[in-house]
Amino acid sequence: MSSVIRAVADTAGLRSSMTGSRYRTGALRQFSTRTIPLRNASALRVQSRRKIMDVRYISQSLAPSPANDAHKKAIEQISGDVRRFYERKEKFRINHGSTNSTRNNAKGKNIINIGGLSHVLEVNTATQTALVEPNVPMDRLVEETLKYGLVPPVVMEFPGITVGGGYAGTSGESSSFRHGFFNRTIKRVEMILADGQVITCSETERPDLFHGAAGAVGSMGVTTLVELQLQPARRYVETTYHPVSGMPDAIKKIQELTEDSSIDYVDGIMFSKDRGAIITGHLTDSSDAPVQRFSHAWDPWFYMHVDSHTQSRSSTPPRFAIPLAEYLFRYDRGGFWVGASAFKYFSTPFNKFTRWFLDDFLHTRMMYTALHAAGMPPNYIVQDLALPYSTATQFVDYTDSYFGIYPLWLCPLKQSPIPTMHPHKEEYEADGKTLKPLLNIGLWGYGKQHDLVKANVSLERKLKQLGGMKWLYAQTYYSEDEFWEMYDRKWYDGLRDKYGATSLPSVYEKVKAAPKGEEEGLSLMRKTLKIWPISGFYGIWKAIQSKSYLAARASTWKDFDRMVKEKEA
Template identity: 50%
Template sequence: MERHRQAVRLLSAAVRAFFERAEPYRIWHGSTNSTRPAHQKAGARLVDISGLRNVLSVDAARRIALVEPNVPMDRLVEHTLAHGLVPPVVMEFPGITAGGGFAGTAGESSSFKHGYFDENVRGVEIVLPDGEVVFAKPGDGVGKEGEYADLFRGATGALGTLGVATLLELRLIEAKRFVRTTYRRTSSVAEAVRVVREECEKDRGNDYVDGILFSKDHGVVVTGKLTNELPDNEKVQTFSRAWDPWYYMHVRERTANLPSSASITPKDGSVTEYIPLAEYLFRYDRGGFWVGQAAFDYFRPVPFNRFFRWFLDDFLHTRMLYRALHGSGESGRFVVQDVGMPYEAAEPFVDYVSEHLDIWPLWLCPLKTPAGPSFHPHLRSVLDLPGERIEGDNIGEFSSGSLGEEAGQMLNIGVWGWGPKDRDAFVRANRDLERRVDELGGMKWLYAHTYYSEPEFWRAYGGHRARYEALRERYRAESLPSVYDKVRVKVDPKSENDWKSRVKATWPFGGLVGIWKGIKSRDYMLHRRATWKWKGGDGGEGKEKIA
């Protein structure tokens, strides 16, 4: 703990010096899970917190962990599982950090039950923009406000624009050895959305719920229940080894010949298997959900088959894929958008994506959302919605009734795939998607490419603006970039037409640069050395072999 205190003292002094000179700065974490163009941060003054990457303690009796902001999910899970505990919400990419989950938006397959990641944070140490160090708490949930509660609430999802988080106190829950995972086949978008809602009901007893739409007529709703029991003769399924299947391909294969659960009993339209807990939590790491296939699209004629997925496995985990995405410059033509939609708007939005972007699969993740205002997706006030409506979508049926600045349930839809090659067309596609999300009453995650004009941005997130600006004034953060300053993509033809950009845009040089950046980072060693991977025998047989 003394090492942590010394690091925070040095950080506080650096921040205070920037404050006294009235100089803005950005926070350097050492890695990123954002897809925003890296060149837009070039030349910025940086506060380096990359060394704050330790789990300081795990209190098994109180079920509390003290962690520094750059602790990634895989290291966090390794530490807590050693005590028989796990965070209620674990981001499904191992490299996403605890600080990123607090300062950004992180909703995963347990979020229908536990909310966003930050809703399970009991307190956070923050270095304010003038260098003062405070500890902010949200309160006890029954009316008693915690110290600096307004700062705590304002800092969640605010991307570090109110100060630098340096320590988080996380709530933990009991872990179990396996997730009993069930795949339920659906045959339409409407059915998939309905089944997701059904599986979130308390009497279903699920701990995890998400879904994949492979097409309009092939959807799979995935549910999970924590258990210590492994039935006799039941094989354990893993996804971390190089010869294991990629998760989404495994789900598609397991459900390809199942009938829709709507046409028969749900049991007959589903299949169940047992996955070790950490293998479940990070099941989408290999292949980055399904966007890893884009690397094979880029490097054609390398075939997308099991041999090359095994042979190139070091390059196909999410940490390496992010390195390659930024190093290659391909983030400028790859659509990576997460949106939170009211359930009633989910099917019209999927229709839009299918017609205008033709991106499949799509990820479905139900969310228990907080009351607004917030930078997190939440149910918006009708007053915040745009005045115009696209005809034929029946948006009026829900825009006047079910929306309001209150806690509720939404559906995260992940849209990840190739966009137009032409830069102007790519920007238009993202702008059109933003407009459609806004028209349907949804909200975007802000880690992605964001092209809103400032008035558009504050209309979508504007219920929070007055409170947010008051907090920036109260905590002396006005010299820092605002959330809008940080997330907007500046379309700068000059920066995109210099000789480096032109070389990267010439196949295969950009891809080779991305590979070199990944190798240089040595991030592939993090997965090779990971201790969370299941230690059972080949094929997963034998309860006595479970780590």
């Protein structure tokens, strides 16, 4: 392992700049928020600073550097703006600059922009931790930590998902059967409360807020910095594709494999009701399996690679050595398999040549940008659901008959302590203390139903009937009473009252579906842009304008394994 650290450090030109075990990174970027005029703003700033200085928070311990100084300045500015909204008794929303949610983006005049908080401020190899601003995306985070031979234990598969989004939302990935949701790998959080006060929360300091804000979609405060736990990186994830013959077989295989302490990653794909694969990964520095990549335009999409190698069951499941970062972002190209829907939408041939030719458009950043501009097709479902193992097969029977959507993604999840805003089910193992795991089922694709509202309402009812819950990145069609039947409202409202967050939009206000009549007030231009295929071309145009494709092109994580090889040679 030390050879990997030395190799990458040399390649990055960092060895000569190492001082002890702590390193700092991040370039100074311009930061901006909307300033709200206030008659007694000067006096209010003094009052706000006095209150903030009474509380210790993470930024106060940062050593002087351009990035750290910029962070401190940004925190002062944001906290002042938040305080002014609080004094005016006005609710506001946060603009992060990017999103992987399928809900409507924050719009309106009461917006605070925190898009500039996008730096890794510090990586500490002694404690194996990193101080990270909330808008650092997964690919930039991994690129930075790999320089020191470290990697986050839970990494969201889409490179553009941010650290703050992982904390405020629900992020369960293939390592979550062991580590839990992404927020369970966070040690401390710096947050601006709704009254402008800057505080720190952790397992020992305001633990109720530390756990309660996770999954609460920013309804408790504004996250400005997190201390993230890291673990030693390895060169490869030795990946095995285990064919299964249906959901009962898949669940049995998942239960068996998640008990194996040598396995670091587990997820699965159901290609049909009767055929799928459970995929396991083991971190290693060497492997005799063939090396396989998925990041270049000529590489296969991951799910298609799994499909082609599990068409028939053999005595020896196929194995591949996937470079670590390639594994972590294996679903980026094609967005799992959602990218295939774009070919169907435009009636375009779906083959190796067209995937290669259109590769820039088929990374998740570009697809999300296009989706938000174009809007969701009327019969397209994008939902993540969590169910007990005991009812997961019944749920797939329902989706098979009602939607007919395949593939489906399967991901075993270690539950968070209850109460929580994450999906949960209060069922315990034989010890009476350990919560039973849940199974995340990803349902993404064109369904049989053309009434999107009706389809989602049916889905939510069936999910509730089977003891499941949905991710809140997508809009919810539950009534407010139905929504709070699934969550502990007394606990949630109590936290909001305690930390003065009632001036922020509540979680239900953020995730509820737009009223049915909302489109009636749209201009003729906006209505035209919702017509097929105009909406699709408009989405592509906006995606090109965003230049999101440049982020994928600029990724250096693709070269990590090559850099190690060159140093070893």
